[in-house]
Amino acid sequence: MLSAVGLTYEIAAGRVLAPFFGTSLLTWTTVIATVLGGFSLGSALGGIVAEQPRAIALRNVRNALVATAVLMAVSPTLLGVLYVWGARGTGGMMISVLLVFFPASVCVTLPSPLLAKLAIEARPGREGSSLGFVLASGSIGAIFGAILAGFVTLPLIGSTATFAACGAVALLCLPFVRSGAPGNPGATIAAAGFVAFAGLAGSPACQYESGLSCLHVVERGPEVRLVSDGTVQAAERVTPVEVDEGTVELVLSYTEWLWARMDRDLEPDASVLFVGGGGYTLPTKLLASKPEAQAVAVEIDPLVTKVVRAHMPSAAEMIAQTSYHVSEDKAADGRLGIVHADGRVFLNQTDQRFDAAVMDAFSSGSVPAHLVTRETFARLREIVDGPVYVNLLDTPDGPLARGVHAILRELYQNVEAVQGRVNARGRTNILFAASPRPLESLDSLSNGYGPALISDARAFTDDRGWIGHR
Template structure:
């Protein structure tokens, strides 16, 4: 029994779409365990492309076998693909629970979890391409062109489907299961030769559906940008994004300050607030690049009734989760927050922009008295927010001091690059750092100003002045590449 040419092209397109959807979902599901950086995406892309290459080579060997054997091998590869894709997030979680950590652990996890399915999903393509070319004798050239085009169109469709539809709407775990279902749906169209055992296919289908419905989601709240968890530790509500704690709010009654606001729960925000409280007047306008838990804007507006703030947060889901789980920040947003992209919010003092911080800096005409740079993607700052060009633009729109939070070693490469930028742009730069974690990293905090910075009476517990070595300033052309 032959397979019609349009069906073969549709199969090639579908499997290519599944392959790219799987690749993008792999990068997303890594975030809660290993963060998101240039290194994680490079590893995922290299591993999946390596799997595609080996799958194509093995598929070519399969395509040369007797037709009945080749078709049986292809159907087996499709069943294996479905199972391997559906089980990917579970395997990743198991490896992490067994203590796989760091850059080496991330690379090992990616290879063990995502390489096998990448091989299997590509293995059918050479046989399908051969059958497509044989289906139109005398038109081999155009048939090959359609095969190549179908592969490319499928990849484009898969990338769009993952980034704009499945990951934001159903999450990464269900996306992997959906990939498995899509592969199994291809099986009835791969006809001819000896059929496999129906029980095996049925068992695989049941397993894939079960994995999608019963599998533990990698994220409590998930969008195309963030993997969020809300963690309650006694009186503290903590917001964790891609495995890194982004914000915390203390609701303990005994920690209320003189202005009636609740004390800040993270030590780095205590230093930021002490610095801001000393540096700013009674009615400042402050830009916050990175909304996070909105704790600092809440503190500012509660303690200074004439102050105004603009918070730029790239992911609307973060704001939604804060409003649902962090009561003090939620109350401030409800009382005085407004969508700054839709109007001037007359009578309200907290403008919220859901946009990329660099895009906002480039486009805004508003001027500010101070700025706080506290944007993170997983465990590091997005590269385009720590360049000379970004801070030069910030200096144009901010008259007063700029405060910056980084996660790095006290004299690490990110801290050195940002320090070099600030020293170029500002005559007065102060740097402190907290206690190192088990990874050797900590919060490295900067205050940069045109005017001298008045000394603080004290530092938060376990914080001390930092000594930063000279380094090359990051630029848009040669910027920060991230780290584990």
């Protein structure tokens, strides 16, 4: 049971980090290393505890379980406090993970050596098989915890309640440690009350949450913004409108440049693939501006589509009027096909052809690594006859921009790159248009955008790819 709690806690830790520090290879590496380090220290300390007189050892195990419950339940609150106090960047992320998640990881593992010792003593002469059963049960518990977190608790009750549930399960282990020196019932009752309060009254880390996304809808005057893991994914004017060319207004400057490029390059009846649905603003603009055009939007998380339909009027209206769910065995008359799948999986499996494609998929503040490899864009080149447009977030001439630029130059004869204003974190939107045919110059660039100077670099591949921003 404690192994299940430990793995559920570890996965929830990675999830709750996303609104503050994003999610990437770096954040997950830090979480896994920290939690495993806590497990290791907890096992070592638990071995010392197991050698103490039985009564004292059992009392210490009970104290560890109470501490586990409190530390797990308070984890999301403590993470938010550290962020408010100024924890930022890689260093802030690593310190936050260590301070928030290491202590609970130590406490949850501390009882294990004593429990193993008791199991071995219960079967004299069969120590080997007893130890094997203990280790196997721990592994099975860990597997169960991982499945429980990823498929049940995080999607259904969210990360804050998942932490409280982990604490509650730790407290439920106390009746199984009954003998030995008496514990402190008052502390146990107080811990139970705190865990219940944290689960019921604690502020959710996300306004909308699934196993894939932590979403917030932010209204700023006439605008509504869709924020995913702390990064603005889309924005729209909040006015009750009909979706036609004159009323669909793009808010984010990077979408204005992409649309200007698409409007210049594409025919009125173009078929366009969008990898990354986000707020569906560009598909909405395309279909409103070119009544004969077709679009397929691949969005990995159905929750994103659900939130867009509830809060972004123009996109919601376009989805309601023209959308259909793409399936391999059923033709549809709608103009906006929606696919809830990973973009790379769709590319590998589809037999559809397109006139253009827009790569605008994000996980937190970064592009998923498997969508910015030579193999991904080579597959796009096979099924897309015309231009490919790419949106990245990176520092000027940063490693992500250089790697993608190298890929596009290998596959396309004509590549154009622009970048916007640099934000306080030193990052900006870097946009590419790549085409097998010459690209006509735009009459003007979007506000704040200018040509991007990008150095030569090695192209990303599936084997050696992008690491990711936090």
